[in-house]
Amino acid sequence: MNMDVLVSLSKRRGFVFQSSEIYGGTGSCWDYGPLGVELKNNIKRVWWRDFVQARADMVGIDASILMHPTVWKASGHLDHFTDPMVDCRECRRRFRADHVDAVAWTHYCPATKGNKFTIPAGEPCGHCGQRRTLCPECGKGELTAPRQFNLMFKTFMGPVEEDAAMTYLRPETAQAMFVNFDNVLQSMRLKLPFGIAQAGRSFRNEITPGNFIFRTREFEQMEIEFFVNPNDRVEGRPADEYWHDRWIEDCMAWFKRYGLREENLRLREHERDELAHYAKRTVDIEYNFPIGWSELMGIANRTDFDLKQHAKWSGKSLTYFDEERKEHVVPFVVEPAAGVDRALLAFMADAYREEEVRGEKRVVLRLHPELAPLKVAVLPLLKKRDDIVRAAHEIRATLARQWRVVYDDTAAIGRLYRRQDEVGTPYCVTVDVQTIGDAERGERGDGRATIRERDSMEQIRVPIPELPAVFRELLDGGAWQQVAGRYPPARG
Ligand code: GAP
Secondary structure (H helix, E strand, O other): OOHHHHHHHHHHOOOEEEOOHHHOOOOOOEEEOHHHHHHHHHHHHHHHHHHHHOOOOEEEOOOOOEOOOHHHHHHOHHHHOEEEEEEEOOOOOEEEOOOHHHOOEEEEEHHHOOEEEEEOOOOOOOOOOOOOOOOOOOOOOOEOOOEEEEOOOEEEOOOOOOHHHEEEEOOOOHHHHHHOHHHHHHHHOOOOOEEEEEEEEEEOOOOOOEOOOOEOOEEEEEEEEEEEOOOOEEOOEEHHHHHHHHHHHHHHHHHHHOOOOHHHEEEEEOOHHHOOOOOOEEEEEEEEEOOEEEEEEEEEEEEOHHHHHHHHHHOOOOOEEEOOOOEEEOOEEEEEEEEHHHHHHHHHHHHEEEEEEOOEEEEEEOOOOOOOOOOEEEEEOOOOOHHHHHHHHHHHHHHOOOOOEEEOOOOOHHHHHHHHHHOOOOEEEEEOHHHHEEHHHOEEOOOEEEEEEOOOOOEEEEEHHHHHHHHHHHHOOOOHHHHHOOOOEOOO
C-alpha cells in the first residue's frame, strides 16, 4: 500500500486536508475534514470507553496545554528532550543527524563526469563506490557538526515577551497526570493500582516531520499513567513488571480488536542505550505503515522518576499511604502512550482494499463499524418519486438520533454504493418501489427497506420500524450473518 494513495483518498473524500492549503500549505500541519474528524473522534471514544469507562481502576482528566514552566525542568524535558540536528552549509536544509542516512541521497558522481544520481538510503554509489558525506538533498553542501536542538515550542504567557514569562506548549500529555497525582488520589479516594488517562494535543518542533500524519509538529496523544505499588508482587513478580506486560498485551489486543491485522503488528523492545532518561524498560508496538515498520505506540515503565522529580521541584509530597504496611511509598508508573493520528493512519492503511467485483474495481475501507465515520447511508432508488425520497429522509432522521447517518441521491445506485464503500460506511439502506408501492397501479408496498452490508455486499429486506433495533444490534458488535439469517434476502 502506497502512502500517496491514502493521501489522495483522504483529500478527495474529506478525511485529511493540507493545513492552510489556499496559502500554499503549512509544512507538516494537517486538518481533519468532515469524515476525518468522525474517524478520529471514534478512535478516541472507543479508547476512552475501553480503557477508562469500562475499568474500575481507571479515571480520566483533561488538563491545560500550558503548564508551569518548572514542570519541564522537573520532567527533564528542558535538559533532555533534544534531537541532534545538522545543517547543509549550501542549501541550508536541516536534518536530524540520526535520520540523515535514512533517506535517498543525491550524488554527483566523479566516475561518470559528475552525472547526477539518486542513490537509495544507506547504499554506496554503484559507479564510484563512494558513500554519502555531503547534504543528501542538494548533494553539494557540507553538513555542520551535530548540535542539540530542544523540541519544545516556546511561547509567552501574558502581554510581555520576556524570559520570565516564557512557557512551553506541552510535548506530551503525561506530565499533567503526574502533577495532578495527589489531586486525583485525594478527590477520588483511589487505591493502588490505578491509572489516570488523558487524550489531548501535544506539540513537538520536530526537525524532520513528514510522511503525512505520521510525524507532525502538532498531534494528539492518548496516554495512561498506571500507578502501582513497587512493594507489591503479582503472580510472583514485582507489580510494575507484571503490569507492564499486562498493558503491552492489552494494547496489542485493542489494536487487533479494531481491525489491525496480526501480520502488520509487532513488538519491539528498546535497547538499553535508546531508553528515555526516565525508563526502566520500554516496548513499542510497531505497525507496518506504508513507510515500513514504525512506532505506533510505546509502553514504558517510568519507575518513580516523575513523581519523585515533581516532589523535589514543587516541594509537595507525592506519595501514597500503604495501609497494610503502614508506610508512604512513591508509586511506580507504567505508561501506555499512543498517538491518535498514527492510530488513524494505521486503521486507514489496514482497512484499504482494492477488489474486483463483476469485472470492476471497487475501493473499500474495511473499517471496524465502531470506527467508521458514517454508520449508515440512506439512498433512495428513484429520486423522482417524492414518496420514496420522503421515506428515505424519514429513515435518515430516525437513525441519525443515534448514529452518524447520511442521505445521498446524487448518482445512480451503483455509484452511490461505491462512494460509501470507499469511505468505509458499513451499511447502506435503500428505499424503492417495493417499499412504498405504486398507487397509480394500485400496488401496495411491503414497508421494508434493503440493508446492504459493505464487506459481503449481501442485502436483506427489513421492515422500516425494525431498522433502529437492527442497527443497534449490528453497531453494538452483532454479527451480520446472525441478523441476516432472520430476514429475507433482497431480490436482484
Ligand atoms: N509520554 C510518553 C510519550 O510521549 P512518545 O513515544 O514520545 O512517548 C507516544 O509518544 C506516541 O505519540 C508515539 O508512539 C506516537 O504514536 C505519538 N507521537 C509522538 N510524536 C509524534 C509526532 N511528532 N507526530 C505524530 N505522533 C507522534
